[in-house]
Amino acid sequence: MSLLLGPMCQHIPGKKGLTDHSDVKRLMPAKEVYIPLFAGNNTQIELLVSEGDHVFIGTRLANTKSAFPVPLYSSVSGTVKGVTKRPHNSLKPQQHLVIELDEQQEAIQAFPPMDWHNASHDELVEFVKESGIIGQGGAGFPTYVKYQKVENINTLVINAVECEPYITADYKCVMDYPEQFVHGVRILQKMAEVDTVLIGVKKTHPDLINTIREEINREHAAGIEVREVPDVYPMGGERTLIRTLLKREYKRLPGECGVIVNNANTAILVARAFEMGQAQAKKYVTFSGEGLKYPTNVLVPVGMSVAEILEQIGGFVEKQESLKLIAGGPMMGKTMVSDQIVIDRAMNAITVLKNHDEEEMTCMRCGNCTQHCPIGLQPVRIANAVKMNDAEEMEKRGAMQCIECGLCTYVCPSHIQVTENVRKAKRTLMMKARKK
């Protein structure tokens, strides 16, 4: 950890204006969706359907088998065509279930709705588990896990900050469904057994702040409060948000300081599950960046290919070879290996930028990366340890705590891919841990 903590955050151009006030485009694939059958390296998938089966929107397709299992539901109605390997956001090809769409696009209740007002804590947690909801903040962790043990929790934080440049999918979704959002927050409040809920929203979104406040007042939702936060990056990181809202710190997980954090969009999924028996079928996804002719938000079924969406929204401003496609935003997203990857349940953006990567220069030991790291790490030292292949030093410098916010690369005047080096350090340490 650095002893000389600097600003630990930075104002960066949000570029939200490219998409935040245009209509959301509702798109459907021409023929098929490809539902990813991958939920992490140590997770097996138990398929519940076979080739030739007819499925509805909401049919249970599979269960994951891991320490934290969740079911997987269909995003479309149609016929199961089999399983195929395709490029995947994990950077390795993965198995996908192919479903050919029918014309009807008929939905069923994936599970019976539940009266959450009168349900016990355990019933609520079990319901969220069966509904298959995973966090919508990017990591895709099963939501119920955070709520299993709530004895030491006293505050729920709802993250509606969306601090990554270009991305406006959460903003659009909450603006479109404020009632469902507040219902979802109330359900999560009951499940966390807390009186205090803080909803973090950037002060640069007064319309969102007013919309949520009006809805809270209309619902007479006790204990739920909107808190305006500064327009700096990475304000949406759990650690930064908790520090800003509550002045609390933790080592590994927010639960250590009495807090559960959930993304705004997760709350909407929770409301739909409890009140309508709906599993997650569609996703709001921001397609933005200077490489696109018509940046926009889209609403698409999970499993629709990125290439098909790009084609339907008008494509690129120039040849794809000179562009960089990123799954996520430019700071935390991953460069895509192929446009054949599909929208999965946790993906919230595809960013397309003109590719002008600058040549790396020698480190000038300016200390910028250390000053800005929101975790208080010394990224340059971790990067050096990677160069020396010194796993002990990587561990000592706390590489595993890195949240991959991208700020160390962003502020580096020598154009060094510092974040990528810290990512490498994390991978090295994870492999070392697995071998033990």
Ligand code: SF4
């Ligand atoms: S990417 Fe990691 S090391 Fe770099 S600034 Fe962010 S948290 Fe710190």
Ligand code: SF4
């Ligand atoms: S910001 Fe770049 S140049 Fe400055 S110390 Fe860090 S790695 Fe070196």
